[in-house]
Amino acid sequence: MRETDPRFINLRKKVGLFFVFALAGIIATLAFIGIERDILTPKYHVYFTADKGTGFYEGMPVKLSGFKIGKIKSLYLDENARVRVGLLINKKYQKWIRKDSRAMLAREGLIGESVVDITAGAPDTAVLKENSEIQYEKTKGLENIAEEIKPVIAEVRNIIRYINDPEGDIRQALSNLRTLSSGLHTTKENLDRLLNNTDTNISNVSSKTIQSIQNVDALVENVNKTISDMDRKIMPVMDKLDRTMDNAEKATAGLKDAVEKTAPKIPVLLNKGEDIFDDAGDVITSLKQTWPIRIFIEKPKDAILHGDSYE
Amino acid sequence: MNNKQNFLACFIIIIFYCALIPGCSGSRTSTLSQVHAKSIEYNHKGMKAAEKGDYEKALDYYAKALKVNQSIENVEGIAIGLINLSVLYEKIGDTSKAHDLVDSALSVPDISDSVKSEALYEKARLCLKDKEIAKAEEWANRSLLLNKGLREGSRWNLLAKAFITEGRYEEAFNAVSAALRLNRENNQRTEEANSLRLLAEINAKKGRFEESKGFYIKALDIDKELGDSRKIAITLIGLGELYFRNGDYDNAIDFYIRAYNVSRSADDTAGTSQAAEFISDAYKKSGHDKKAEEILKDHETKK
Numbered sequence: 253m254r255e256t257d258p259r260f261i262n263l264r265k266k267v268g269l270f271f272v273f274a275l276a277g278i279i280a281t282l283a284f285i286g287i288e289r290d291i292l293t294p295k296y297h298v299y300f301t302a303d304k305g306t307g308f309y310e311g312m313p314v315k316l317s318g319f320k321i322g323k324i325k326s327l328y329l330d331e332n333a334r335v336r337v338g339l340l341i342n343k344k345y346q347k348w349i350r351k352d353s354r355a356m357l358a359r360e361g362l363i364g365e366s367v368v369d370i371t372a373g374a375p376d377t378a379v380l381k382e383n384s385e386i387q388y389e390k391t392k393g394l395e396n397i398a399e400e401i402k403p404v405i406a407e408v409r410n411i412i413r414y415i416n417d418p419e420g421d422i423r424q425a426l427s428n429l430r431t432l433s434s435g436l437h438t439t440k441e442n443l444d445r446l447l448n449n450t451d452t453n454i455s456n457v458s459s460k461t462i463q464s465i466q467n468v469d470a471l472v473e474n475v476n477k478t479i480s481d482m483d484r485k486i487m488p489v490m491d492k493l494d495r496t497m498d499n500a501e502k503a504t505a506g507l508k509d510a511v512e513k514t515a516p517k518i519p520v521l522l523n524k525g526e527d528i529f530d531d532a533g534d535v536i537t538s539l540k541q542t543w544p545i546r547i548f549i550e551k552p553k554d555a556i557l558h559g560d561s562y563e
Numbered sequence: 564m565n566n567k568q569n570f571l572a573c574f575i576i577i578i579f580y581c582a583l584i585p586g587c588s589g590s591r592t593s594t595l596s597q598v599h600a601k602s603i604e605y606n607h608k609g610m611k612a613a614e615k616g617d618y619e620k621a622l623d624y625y626a627k628a629l630k631v632n633q634s635i636e637n638v639e640g641i642a643i644g645l646i647n648l649s650v651l652y653e654k655i656g657d658t659s660k661a662h663d664l665v666d667s668a669l670s671v672p673d674i675s676d677s678v679k680s681e682a683l684y685e686k687a688r689l690c691l692k693d694k695e696i697a698k699a700e701e702w703a704n705r706s707l708l709l710n711k712g713l714r715e716g717s718r719w720n721l722l723a724k725a726f727i728t729e730g731r732y733e734e735a736f737n738a739v740s741a742a743l744r745l746n747r748e749n750n751q752r753t754e755e756a757n758s759l760r761l762l763a764e765i766n767a768k769k770g771r772f773e774e775s776k777g778f779y780i781k782a783l784d785i786d787k788e789l790g791d792s793r794k795i796a797i798t799l800i801g802l803g804e805l806y807f808r809n810g811d812y813d814n815a816i817d818f819y820i821r822a823y824n825v826s827r828s829a830d831d832t833a834g835t836s837q838a839a840e841f842i843s844d845a846y847k848k849s850g851h852d853k854k855a856e857e858i859l860k861d862h863e864t865k866k
Binding site for chain 1: 569570573576577595600602603606607609610613621625628639640643644646647650651653678681684685688714717718720721724753754757760761794797
């Protein structure tokens, strides 16, 4: 049958053309999405081996200096039951990933997502090639730091308990020192009295000299005895004090070490937290510009403070 | 598939594709620069502070907004900032500075008619405050020539107030009638209450007690709805004056006391003092001179 209506002449061609345009549009859109999502970007593989797979997952972002450069492509246990992690990285970042680059599991901020963080290598080292192994550095989590601090805290607690123990050496030593001090006071009083007696009874020196000398002898003997007692009792206390000081010094060094390890991470964590808030702000800004949300958002403008006509 | 089905399929695909294009790749909404957004943020903070009566803070925010707008040569923002500062200075009693600021706003080139109209209205308000009635009318009329927006009723109210001051009650009635209609149409509740108060004043001047009272009561309802303590006190004083002029001192005192309590609770010292003086006057007029003195003394001790 022949079509006589002029509107339907070449209808097949017109329909075909419509399909071609629609198809071309769809393909262009898909290509655009592909480019936007790096689907078409050339990539290469590198690997590392970790003791545990905790925290890793397929698709986890891989970052270099905070920029996403790839993702975890594969995770599996090797023959030694260690975790083999395969990374898929954009080829354009290959120049920075070198022999001395290290991969580590990091968290973006305190509550941010986990990422594999890669450090840039020195320019004089070789670039890592396809299927090369990158060094993996185990990061210390907060749990590890807490575990490290635990013995230090226990040590400090023991020292405090030891110092506070009423039966302990330090308390006993202090008590002995108090007794010794009061003994010395009595001794001083005796000596004073003796000197007074000597002064007033100077005329009876000859008769009482021998007795006085005997008294002084006895007194000196007493003092000697007290001092040797003090010596005997103080020495172990001093030993204990030395040991305590050693322990305290070690504990302080441990604490210092722990703080030194932890302190540099705090500003990094804070910075990362700030970055996350900035990112969230960017996301919200982008969302506000997205159709159809943008239709419902009113553009902010300056407000006029209206004067009241009655006042 | 026949031709009809082919057409339908094509039509659906094209419609879908046409919807996809503006949705996914349509132009982005124009965004404000961070600096401009910051100036707007200061402006809004200033507005909130002014609404709370913290004029010092509001001045600070508006000054910051003005500085930012000047740094990006945002003429509209500069003019708005100058007007806002002028309104604030007028509120704190520095009308000279308020005049300077609004004159500066009027000299800003290329500003929109609505902003210019607001500056002209502010100028008219300041002139009325300075008892320069003719000038106030001139500025208000110039403002009306430019503006036909939501704030038109406020201009007519201002004109009506100027006419009342001159004793031109018929013209005042016409102006305030127009203002009331516009304020109701544009849902300008504060200005609607102002129109009702002005109508009450005109009726009071003409000796129409009941009509005047009715307008005051309607204005009071709106004041209460808006939670505006200052306006509530003003309306109660108006009602008190109405009864006072009518020789009903007891009722006048009741309204003045209500105004006193409202102002006192709202920490409005000027309003409290004014109400105390009205109460004292009413007591004096009713022959209670001792009570009139006691009221003033009591107010002084409570200050």
